[in-house]
Amino acid sequence: MIKNITRDHILKAISKIDNEVIPANRRSTKYNLVFNNKTYPPKYVISIANIFVKGKELQSSKFNGGSETNNYLISLGFDIQTSIKGGNND
Structure with a gap:
């Protein structure tokens, strides 16, 4: 289901997230996408x-985090790191 998301879509998402607050229930627990010295929750x-892509947020129950999400982001050229304390984009 995430295979139609491109690197450009990810960059747009990062930009959107930079202008918002990450909901507490969507913050990183184990992994972070690291981009421009900021951390982001990969699944979010x-x-x-x-x-x-589709005009609406993809429900987190519709795809897996961890390896599925992280490997896909890595294939698009993004850096995924293990979270030390959970990424809050602080």
């Missing part, structure tokens, strides 16, 4: 990127 980034 995918959910938001879907807005630029």
Whole structure:
């Protein structure tokens, strides 16, 4: 389901997230997408990127986090790191 999301969609999602507050229930617990020295919750980034594909946020129950999400983001050239304390984009 996430295979139609491109690097450009991810970059747009990151930009959108930068202008908002990450909901507490969507913050990173184990992994972070690291971009421009900021951290983002990978699964939330995918959910938001879907807005630029299908016009709506992808529900987190519709795809898996962890390996599925992280490997997909890595294949698009993004850096995924293990979270030390959970990414809050602080």
